[in-house]
Amino acid sequence: MEILRGIKTGKLKTVRHVLLQFICLLGLIVILIIMTGCNPSPEPQFRFNRVALLKQEKNDLAEGERFSNAYQSEIGDILTALYGTPNEPRFPFLLGEEDPAHDVLSLNNLQLAAGPVAADRLEKTAGLYREHCSHCHGITGDGAGGTAASLEPYPRDFRLGKFKFKSTPLRRMPTNDDLTRILKNGIPGTAMPSFRTLPDNEIAALVDYVKYLTIRGQHERRLIAELSNLDNAPILDFKLLADADEEGQPIDEEMKAENTETFEAQLYTVVGEYLAEDIIPRWVDPDDEISEVNNAPAGFQSKHPAHSALLQTGKDLFYGKANCVQCHGETGLGDGQTANYDDWTNDWLKTIGVDVNQPATYQDFMMAGALHPRPIRPRNLRTPIFRGGNLPSDVYRRIANGIEGTPMPSSPTLTTDEIWALVSYVKSLPFEDQGSPENELPVNDRIVD
């Protein structure tokens, strides 16, 4: 208004005055933005596994026990001492240079992946995990990043130490190559994208960081799971190391030696027994465990005369002996058994007193950070997308080994040729003439995609 009046009356001085005011205001805004922008945001911290604690507490409470509130911070302190923070990762290489964990991951790689994102290419790269992964998988690797709730399936929670797509059998850890492949290929049909465009060293760093978060999460879960044996005593009782007792009287040598021994035993349980003897060995050399993919019958070739017989065998197995139909459905659309949950949900859903049909019974788990339970869908086999890879050997392993953490079982009763027949049939399903299932089965007009 003032500007207009200035122009009308020819008072250019007023116009300049207003202009000056305007510029000052702009400057002020810029200064404000710079000031607030420079304010450092608080350093991110690993999130405590409250879901696991709640589950443990509820299961134990049913037996009349209750945990001390101090455990949450004590476990947090132990884990920080062993594994550091998201900005400064550490790893308990207990035996120094000789530690077998060096075969599992390297500290250099962890440092490349940890910390805040460093965009400057000339300086040391860092923050890869936060740049590429944490928005879905979370800073802690708990699969509860900012976008998690809106994704189907949910991003993986590493802390259970279960990986779906791997070349090793059930209950074995994935190899480096398995994890690298997932990062490079992504998981088609899910929100997990491909990171093929990243250089190899960055992928290797991320693989190690995923293992680091997994091992940390496994260790945390182990600590929580053992709480009920403690009778509310501290996990590590530092009072045992004191030189004087509570009244200030010095402790005699014999007593002190005994106390130190007790403390060392506690420490041994926490890092030696739980980590070095249990978690780490399962991560060392998983390559030795890779399950073999036996030679396929020659009829696997689509132009081979025995091919149609092989397909028929596969089809018979699908509906018969292998019983794929139970979950994947009569038409293979994945609509057979749709009321199951995966292990990540079952982990807390199976807690005493929780009923999935009554949200009130698990409201506290939601508050503790669990994601809303959603049933796992068996794969729709009518789409030419295979999450764990589309190579025949991938599909072979999925059938032979099953899929960790899901209701998909391994199939020890099937012969090599039978598995290959199933692979052949399953790979042909998306391209099957749409008339053919209808010959025997009720019309399903959902066969579109």
Place this chain on the structure above:
Amino acid sequence: MNRFWSILFCLVPILGTATFVMAAWGLPPFQGAWLPKNYSVAGETIDHLFYLLNWISAVIFIGTGAVIGWVLWKYDHRRRDQASYFSHNTQLEIVWTIIPAIILIFIAFYQMNSWAETKMIRPTISQNGQTINKPPMVLVMAKRFGWEFHYAGPDGLIETQDDDYIENELVLPVGTDVVLQLETRDVIHSFFVPQLRVKQDIVPGMKQFIWFRGTDIAEMDIACTELCGWGHYTMKGRLRLVSQKDYNLWLTERRAMQTPAMDPDDPETPQVLEERLP
């Protein structure tokens, strides 16, 4: 302060033109802001059109800028020179309608071939004595947030059982017409390769076809240029233009992986690799 406003307003076209010229010459701080190197045959025509339109725009922009500047300067409010005022001039209006119309009609006709070649007339092949549209080599499936590339198998057709897919890496041969079929799994995306001068929106439920002929071996980025969600910025793929020989080699390797190991003693085990060489 006499000429303050006329000078201030003249600075806009002057700085605008200067920015443009500096960018075109790659002068700091505008290095790399101009067109990236072109690797497509059709891209040469597109670049030619781009420069032509830029020159036409430049002449008009600088011309009108100069006239407005001159008017501002001459009829400055402080000076007594009073501009003449009239509300209507048929002659003038006809002139400023017809000249732009002629320019636009010229551009419309001039670019017609290029548009047809890049968007309408798909490369053909002859099959059984008939000329047919060249079938797409790769099905590009855009999704939130990445690119799936479904390669045609030995049968040369996409969307069949022998397809192979690979994410975020597209390998294509140079010196031959490449046809891509674009589809999306979810929302609208846009396939953009600046070095090939190719940009095509991908609309759910529609099949889009694009084609080009690469001129030289190179690596470049594929970007999505349609805001498709929170991960839009991560939707980056890599395109490798390789020689036909390397392409065949790569394809053979991929296809060999698609064939599981078979019993070598079985007399019926076919000689897979040789048979499948394209």
